[in-house]
Amino acid sequence: MLTKRIIPCLDVTGGRVVKGVSFVKLRDAGDPVEMASFYDREGADELVFLDITASSDKRNIMVEVVEKVSRQVFIPLTVGGGLRTVDDMRNILNAGADKVAINTAAVLNPALIEEGAARFGSQCIVLAVDARRVEGKAKRGKGKLALTGGSRWEVHTYGGRQPTGVDAVKWAVEAVRLGAGEILLTSMDADGHQTGYDLELNRAVSRVVGVPVIASGGAGSLAHLYDALVTGEADAVLAASIFHYGTYSIRQAKVYLAERGIPVRL
Amino acid sequence: MITIVDYGASNLSSVAKAISHLGYSATVTSSPKEVAAAKVIVLPGVGAAGDTMSRLGSLGLIAPLVKAVREGKPFLGVCLGLQILFTSSEESGGLDCLNVLPGQVRRLPSSVKVPHIGWNQVRQKAPHDVFKGIPDEAHFYFVHSYYADPDDRSLVVGETEYGVRFASAVARGNLVATQFHPEKSGDWGLMFYRNFFRFAGVR
Numbered sequence: 001m002l003t004k005r006i007i008p009c010l011d012v013t014g015g016r017v018v019k020g021v022s023f024v025k026l027r028d029a030g031d032p033v034e035m036a037s038f039y040d041r042e043g044a045d046e047l048v049f050l051d052i053t054a055s056s057d058k059r060n061i062m063v064e065v066v067e068k069v070s071r072q073v074f075i076p077l078t079v080g081g082g083l084r085t086v087d088d089m090r091n092i093l094n095a096g097a098d099k100v101a102i103n104t105a106a107v108l109n110p111a112l113i114e115e116g117a118a119r120f121g122s123q124c125i126v127l128a129v130d131a132r133r134v135e136g137k138a139k140r141g142k143g144k145l146a147l148t149g150g151s152r153w154e155v156h157t158y159g160g161r162q163p164t165g166v167d168a169v170k171w172a173v174e175a176v177r178l179g180a181g182e183i184l185l186t187s188m189d190a191d192g193h194q195t196g197y198d199l200e201l202n203r204a205v206s207r208v209v210g211v212p213v214i215a216s217g218g219a220g221s222l223a224h225l226y227d228a229l230v231t232g233e234a235d236a237v238l239a240a241s242i243f244h245y246g247t248y249s250i251r252q253a254k255v256y257l258a259e260r261g262i263p264v265r266l
Numbered sequence: 267m268i269t270i271v272d273y274g275a276s277n278l279s280s281v282a283k284a285i286s287h288l289g290y291s292a293t294v295t296s297s298p299k300e301v302a303a304a305k306v307i308v309l310p311g312v313g314a315a316g317d318t319m320s321r322l323g324s325l326g327l328i329a330p331l332v333k334a335v336r337e338g339k340p341f342l343g344v345c346l347g348l349q350i351l352f353t354s355s356e357e358s359g360g361l362d363c364l365n366v367l368p369g370q371v372r373r374l375p376s377s378v379k380v381p382h383i384g385w386n387q388v389r390q391k392a393p394h395d396v397f398k399g400i401p402d403e404a405h406f407y408f409v410h411s412y413y414a415d416p417d418d419r420s421l422v423v424g425e426t427e428y429g430v431r432f433a434s435a436v437a438r439g440n441l442v443a444t445q446f447h448p449e450k451s452g453d454w455g456l457m458f459y460r461n462f463f464r465f466a467g468v469r
Contacts (some may be wrong), residue, residue: 002386002428003405040452045385071283076407076450093276096283098409098450120276121313123381123409181381210376212383235379265385265405 003263004229005045005236006253007214008243010035012081013053015061036069036077039243042250044075045265048101048184048238051081052159063095070096080128080184086115093120101184103128104157107164107171110178117179126214127180130156131168131201132188141165145174153201160188169204176209183209184238187217194220194241202232214238222248222256229262268292268468269304271331273321277447281310281344284449288460290468302330306466307339311346312409312447315371316358318346328364335366335441340466343443345410348436351443352414367436369416378429381411388424388434388446395465396435396442396458397423404454406434406446413445440466 010017016030036047047069051062066079079092080101089100100120106113106127116125131153140147140154145166147154153168172183185205187198197218206213215234219225219242228234242248254264270282272294285292285308292308295301309331311318322328335341335351343351350363355371363371374380385405390397413432416422424435426445434445442462448455 002382002384002408005384070280071287074280074284074287074449074456075452076409094279096279098277098280118314122411123312123383124276182383210379211381212379235384 001263003045003265004234004257005214006043006225006250006264007046007048007236007238008039008044008250009048009050009216009238009240011050011052011240012062012065013051015065018052032065033068033072036073039250040073040075043254043265044250045236046076046078047073048078048080050101051079053082063091066092066095066097078126078184080126086112086119089116089120089124093124099124099126099182101126101128103130104162106175107155107157107166110174113175113178113180117181122179122181122211125180126182126184127172127175128184128186129168129172129205130160130186130188131198132156132160132163133198141167145170152204156188168201169208172205172209176211180211182212182214184214184216185234190218191216192241193218196220196224197228197232197234197237199227199232202228202234206233206235212236222253225253226257226260226262229257267304268306268308268463269301270294270308270310271301271327272296273318273325273327275310275312275318275346277310277312277345277449280447280449281308284456284459288456288463290463296325296327298326298330301327302333304334304339306463306468307331307334307341309341309343309347311344311350313346314357315346315349315355315363315412316361318350319361319363322350332364332366335364338440340440340468341442342462342466343441344449345445345447348443348445349412349414351441352416355412357412366441367414367416367421367438368418369414371412371414373412374410375429381409382428383409385451386426386428386434386446388426390423391425392420392423392437394423394435394437394442396437396461398461400454400457400461406444406448406451406455406458408434408446410445
């Protein structure tokens with residue numbers, strides 16, 4: 001049976017993982033290669049690296065990180081952050097990434113999804129959506145993806161700083177039509193609060209796209225992972241804090257889910 | 267010596283890294299001559315079958331690959347490297363493939379999410395050296411939208427369920443091919459590669 005995936009997310013800047021500071025077993029908690037190996041040994045199903053480097057001239061550091069990680073870690077690697085063109089995608093895939101996650105560049109230029117899928121296959125193209133709940137019945141944006149009175153979540157770009165007037169659910173459907181093979185769906189409302197994923201958002205997207213959805217943002221307990229997979233109908237759960245700070249191990253999370261009837265790889 | 271066929275498949279570097287991690291030396295090449303002279307061939311692949319066939323065609327690699335399989339050279343196909351061994355594929359509106367194994371490549375049913383992405387179990391249908399030390403129903407990593415349906419079911423050494431029960435590993439003589447990605451399947455995947463190279467007589 002296809003298992004539900006548990007995916008730790010590593011935010012990287014200047015070649016170092018940020019957030020991850022409390023591993024006692026690691027000599028260097030901030031080293032992406034060591035952290036990747038650690039999570040691999042613990043049973044992570046996949047790893048997501050997000051390049052949060054602010055300046056674009058330092059982006060080639062991420063290529064080196066991916067190059068190193070992929071020589072030692074033999075599970076799927078998704079890399080996102082700052083990828084703007086098909087050439088950017090090719091560089092990071094050549095370095096050893098298996099998939100690329102794109103958000104801002106795809107919103108600005110949806111054809112990038114099509115071009116990427118045509119060149120590397122849909123399975124390589126992960127659409128990252130940063131979604132925030134819409135207050136009231138806001139109407140914003142233009143065209144078929146615009147927020148209408150019924151819209152409940154709005155897509156944000158530039159690391160959550162820029163509202164776009166794009167309806168998150170409609171955008172997910174459109175991106176899949178263009179060739180995205182997976183949706184990495186982050187609730188900006190829930191992110192960092194550790195009070196649980198936005199289950200309604202996950203379910204709303206999961207029900208209308210025919211590709212896997214990775215729930216992201218808000219994990220604070222193992223029950224939250226379970227809820228995202230069951231109530232949120234997600235295919236995978238992404239988490240950072242609960243794993244980085246050692247609150248739970250990947251193994252603990254998997255045992256918890258397995259005991260409740262969720263198929264996982266143990 | 268292991269020869270990895272380079273026609274621009276995006277998992278080429280992952281396959282090469284896994285093989286070198288195991289301590290084997292491998293040549294990566296797109297030269298028909300070198301493929302023809304190869305002792306052991308690895309054919310990676312991920313993405314679109316039509317694109318793969320046309321790239322292999324324009325590089326002049328189809329004839330040496332078909333010849334290698336017919337001659338019984340040790341050969342490992344991964345993902346699309348499995349699918350294109352068959353007669354034809356439903357992908358891109360119908361596509362002729364290498365036709366060294368009789369059978370069709372079909373789209374996964376719409377009752378499940380496609381692509382099939384993630385870790386799924388491989389049920390070992392027939393004993394084979396490539397599974398040595400790997401438990402039955404171990405998990406391997408899959409990423410694909412199409413699956414092979416061999417005419418000759420005796421080729422099937424591994425089966426997986428996803429909306430349909432499909433051949434996730436096939437073998438005939440010195441040929442082995444997998445729908446899953448051993449290079450992305452952690453320890454069992456690395457063991458699978460090592461088993462294949464031992465089976466192929468690589469030191």
